[in-house]
Amino acid sequence: MKISEIGIGRLLRISSGLVIVGLLLEIVSLLWFHPLSFVLFAFLAAALIGLGILVYLVSLVFVAPPPPAARE
Amino acid sequence: MIAVLICQIVLSIVLAAVFLIRPSVTHAVGWKIVAFIGLCVLPALCIVGGMNTHIQRSEQTRFCISCHVMIPYGQSLYVDDPSHIPAQHFQNHRVPAAAACYACHADYTIYGPLKDKMQGLKRIYMQYVSTPPDPATIRIAGGFKNAQCLHCHLGARSFEENAVHAALLDSLKSEQTSCLTSGCHDTAHDIANLSHLKLWRPAP
Numbered sequence: 001m002k003i004s005e006i007g008i009g010r011l012l013r014i015s016s017g018l019v020i021v022g023l024l025l026e027i028v029s030l031l032w033f034h035p036l037s038f039v040l041f042a043f044l045a046a047a048l049i050g051l052g053i054l055v056y057l058v059s060l061v062f063v064a065p066p067p068p069a070a071r072e
Numbered sequence: 073m074i075a076v077l078i079c080q081i082v083l084s085i086v087l088a089a090v091f092l093i094r095p096s097v098t099h100a101v102g103w104k105i106v107a108f109i110g111l112c113v114l115p116a117l118c119i120v121g122g123m124n125t126h127i128q129r130s131e132q133t134r135f136c137i138s139c140h141v142m143i144p145y146g147q148s149l150y151v152d153d154p155s156h157i158p159a160q161h162f163q164n165h166r167v168p169a170a171a172a173c174y175a176c177h178a179d180y181t182i183y184g185p186l187k188d189k190m191q192g193l194k195r196i197y198m199q200y201v202s203t204p205p206d207p208a209t210i211r212i213a214g215g216f217k218n219a220q221c222l223h224c225h226l227g228a229r230s231f232e233e234n235a236v237h238a239a240l241l242d243s244l245k246s247e248q249t250s251c252l253t254s255g256c257h258d259t260a261h262d263i264a265n266l267s268h269l270k271l272w273r274p275a276p
Contacts, residue, residue, distance in 0.1 A: 008095070008098070009095040009096060010095075012091050012092075012095035012098060012107070012111070013091070013092055013095055015088075015091070015111050016088040016089065016091040016092035016095075016111065017092055019084065019085075019088045019111055019115050020085050020088045020089060020092065022115070023081045023084055023085050023088070023115065023118060024085070026081055026118060026119075026122050027078060027081055027082075029122070029126070030074055030077065030078065030122065030125060030126075033129075033134075033135070033138065034138060035135075035138055035139050035192075035196055035199070036196065036200070037126070037129075038126045038129075038130060038189075038192075038193075038196075039193070039196060041122050041123075041126050042123075042126075045122065046119050046122065046123070049115045049116075049118065049119055050119065052088075052111065052115060053111065053112050053115055053116060056107070056111040056112055057112065
């Protein structure tokens, strides 16, 4: 399946979901005073947020917007 | 500072939630800009803010001694004996008490904080994955560098007017003579004998 076939709506949902989960984990890491909090932030939260941003940018570059008739 | 960052994160979550629930709103030009801010700019700023906060937090004394093996090192800062160099620096605020460990153990180079963070990750691995070392056997790889002492003491009047320091200055700068192991200031964190040492109790 090509990226362009996935559809911008679905990619935006994936991107938003990743960003939200990453940001929630970042809040946990900020409120948790523990040596592992940095690991949680760097390897999970930041990675998920970064992936979310990447998916969003991919949706901008590779996915053409749907024709006007197909819009809600 | 953390409160501001958390507000920014909550705002990002709210914006991202809009696009999770109704991605079709991005067909409008105005919402495309909002999507760019909510799914790219704000989350990227949250990563930068989070990294900055975590690096600053890792400079705190209480963060360093939150690792089990570092607890005796934190206690050694309260040894009631001025010949114990870390205790003397900590108790007399010759280093910021809240960042006492970092003041003497940081690598003050351009990438120093990142290098220290990588070392910290190695210690977290030892703590949680491999076998944590006995606190009394922990040694700094490559030994304690004079540069850490000279970072603050070099140029200080009391340091440079001392006849011994003045005579050895070049040797200290070139690391040929160690501040700690040359017999002058040889008592650092005496973890092995900590239970026998009198500890200072600061007034509440």
